Amino acid sequence: MSPAAQPPVMVFDGVCLAFGGECVLDRISFEVARGETLVIQGAAASGKTLILKLALGLIRPTRGRILLFGEDVTEYSDAQWNGVRARIGMLFQEGGLFDSLTVEENVAYPLLNQLRTPLTGEEIRRRVEESLEFVELGHTLDKFPSELSGGMRRRVGIARAIVTQPELLLYDSPTAGLDPITATTIMALIVKGRDMSHATTVMVTHRHQDGELLDRYRWDPSTGSLAPAEPGSTRTRFMVLREGRIVFLGTPAEFDACEDPYVAKFASR
Amino acid sequence: MLDLLKRPVHTFQEFILLSIRSIRGVFRKPAYWGDTVIQMDLIGVGSLPVVGLTGFFSGAVMALQMSRALQTYGATSQVGKIVAITMVREMGPVLTALMVAGRNSSGMASELGSMKVTEQIDAMRALGTDPVLKLVKPRLLATAIVLPLLTVIADFLGLVGGWFVASVMLQLTPGAQYWETAWRAIEYNDIAQGLIKPLCFAIVLSMVGCYYGMQTTGGTQGVGRSTTQAVVVASVWVVVLTFIIGRIFTNL
Numbered sequence: 001m002s003p004a005a006q007p008p009v010m011v012f013d014g015v016c017l018a019f020g021g022e023c024v025l026d027r028i029s030f031e032v033a034r035g036e037t038l039v040i041q042g043a044a045a046s047g048k049t050l051i052l053k054l055a056l057g058l059i060r061p062t063r064g065r066i067l068l069f070g071e072d073v074t075e076y077s078d079a080q081w082n083g084v085r086a087r088i089g090m091l092f093q094e095g096g097l098f099d100s101l102t103v104e105e106n107v108a109y110p111l112l113n114q115l116r117t118p119l120t121g122e123e124i125r126r127r128v129e130e131s132l133e134f135v136e137l138g139h140t141l142d143k144f145p146s147e148l149s150g151g152m153r154r155r156v157g158i159a160r161a162i163v164t165q166p167e168l169l170l171y172d173s174p175t176a177g178l179d180p181i182t183a184t185t186i187m188a189l190i191v192k193g194r195d196m197s198h199a200t201t202v203m204v205t206h207r208h209q210d211g212e213l214l215d216r217y218r219w220d221p222s223t224g225s226l227a228p229a230e231p232g233s234t235r236t237r238f239m240v241l242r243e244g245r246i247v248f249l250g251t252p253a254e255f256d257a258c259e260d261p262y263v264a265k266f267a268s269r
Numbered sequence: 270m271l272d273l274l275k276r277p278v279h280t281f282q283e284f285i286l287l288s289i290r291s292i293r294g295v296f297r298k299p300a301y302w303g304d305t306v307i308q309m310d311l312i313g314v315g316s317l318p319v320v321g322l323t324g325f326f327s328g329a330v331m332a333l334q335m336s337r338a339l340q341t342y343g344a345t346s347q348v349g350k351i352v353a354i355t356m357v358r359e360m361g362p363v364l365t366a367l368m369v370a371g372r373n374s375s376g377m378a379s380e381l382g383s384m385k386v387t388e389q390i391d392a393m394r395a396l397g398t399d400p401v402l403k404l405v406k407p408r409l410l411a412t413a414i415v416l417p418l419l420t421v422i423a424d425f426l427g428l429v430g431g432w433f434v435a436s437v438m439l440q441l442t443p444g445a446q447y448w449e450t451a452w453r454a455i456e457y458n459d460i461a462q463g464l465i466k467p468l469c470f471a472i473v474l475s476m477v478g479c480y481y482g483m484q485t486t487g488g489t490q491g492v493g494r495s496t497t498q499a500v501v502v503a504s505v506w507v508v509v510l511t512f513i514i515g516r517i518f519t520n521l
Contacts, residue, residue: 053391056391057394082397085396086397088395090395097389099384113396
């Protein structure tokens with residue numbers, strides 16, 4: 001099946017979410033096609049992270065439907081969700097690494113718990129090492145998360161997210177609280193992950209530079225670094241949320257041209 | 270009025286739902302025996318010194334305080350009986366549970382609370398693990414296994430404390446007589462009460478600790494709040510439950 005004929009990887013159809021009668025997401029509707037990159041921006045508490053948590057089945061919508069990989073997952077039980085979650089990699093804002101496990105055990109966790117076909121110990125070790133080499137942290141296997149810096153923890157989080165080679169990658173504010181140099185390193189790894197595996201990527205961020213990087217750069221395997229991408233080749237779209245509503249959803253060109261003063265705050269001009 | 274009640278009723282409902290899921294989880298796979306053994310070590314072996322000291326000195330204090338009253342009635346030979354009944358029925362289970370509440374319910378609330386605020390529990394769910402089975406079940410099982418054992422140790426050390434004061438320090442009664450009266454005083458009803466209580470306390474202590482941990486919000490401040498709430502609620506429940514169970518047994 002050609003990518004165009006395949007169903008969208010993620011569909012939110014009129015999704016509403018309320019906590020204690022207070023509506024925190026209101027009629028959220030969007031689609032993410034296979035291989036596309038969606039950058040979600042918005043002020044703090046605008047509901048960005050909630051969209052990712054809904055997409056992972058960690059919370060249920062109050063109204064509306066969520067479709068992942070063509071399946072309606074809105075009413076799925078936790079057991080049903082496990083099959084869907086195995087196809088998704090997620091980087092949590094703080095990394096979400098387990099304190100009591102070593103880096104190796106953290107990265108191996110999805111391989112031991114998510115895959116339906118069990119892998120041998122040797123195969124697990126190989127894939128963990130590969131994944132950690134990908135984020136240039138091959139030497140940290142025996143360390144605990146508390147022994148790593150904030151940037152290194154995010155990198156281990158990326159290694160854990162990609163170790164099962166998921167079709168959909170979700171990133172929750174991957175650069176929040178990091179210095180500009182580390183933030184660029186993390187973003188380069190996200191671009192590398194996207195371009196090497198051709199995974200669909202959804203990233204929540206509050207930094208316009210992060211979205212810009214995903215849109216305008218690609219990973220060049222020959223040089224092992226980022227290179228400018230052809231306009232439109234990264235298939236990136238931008239979405240802006242305000243108080244739980246989508247106020248903008250469109251291409252980078254439309255994003256840059258949008259005259260809404262709120263949206264303009266997140267665009268790179 | 271209804272608004273005032275809404276929150277505690279909601280909390281109680283959530284607590285009961287978590288308890289039902291956890292107790293059901295005991296019969297579901299995966300078993301996580303490794304985690305259960307680690308928790309048994311933390312709760313059981315870790316609490317031994319504090320539970321032992323509390324048991325010993327509560328028995329000793331009881332014998333000390335009783336000595337004057339028993340001397341008035343010329344019934345000093347009965348000190349073993351009084352210490353035994355009080356320790357096995359009430360003091361042993363309650364004091365052990367209060368020590369474990371202070372030490373472990375708080376520990377569970379702070380550990381799970383920290384995991385909650387650092388998104389480790391969300392990550393666990395996202396990575397295909399049920400946090401109730403992985404985190405709550407081992408703590409529930411471990412507490413249910415070790416609390417009755419700790420209580421038996423506290424009861425015995427309480428009796429030793431009573432013997433030390435009554436026979437060695439004050440020489441109110443010969444040692445052999447102390448142990449004889451203590452042994453004869455305890456009935457099956459007392460032993461049943463003394464073992465059923467810690468089992469009920471174990472469920473409450475572990476579930477309260479885990480519940481407040483899993484409900485934590487608001488960063489490190491929230492972890493502190495959950496920890497305090499867990500200790501207070503667990504301790505109050507221990508006192509309330511001991512009355513309820515005691516009332517049931519006195520009617521038997």
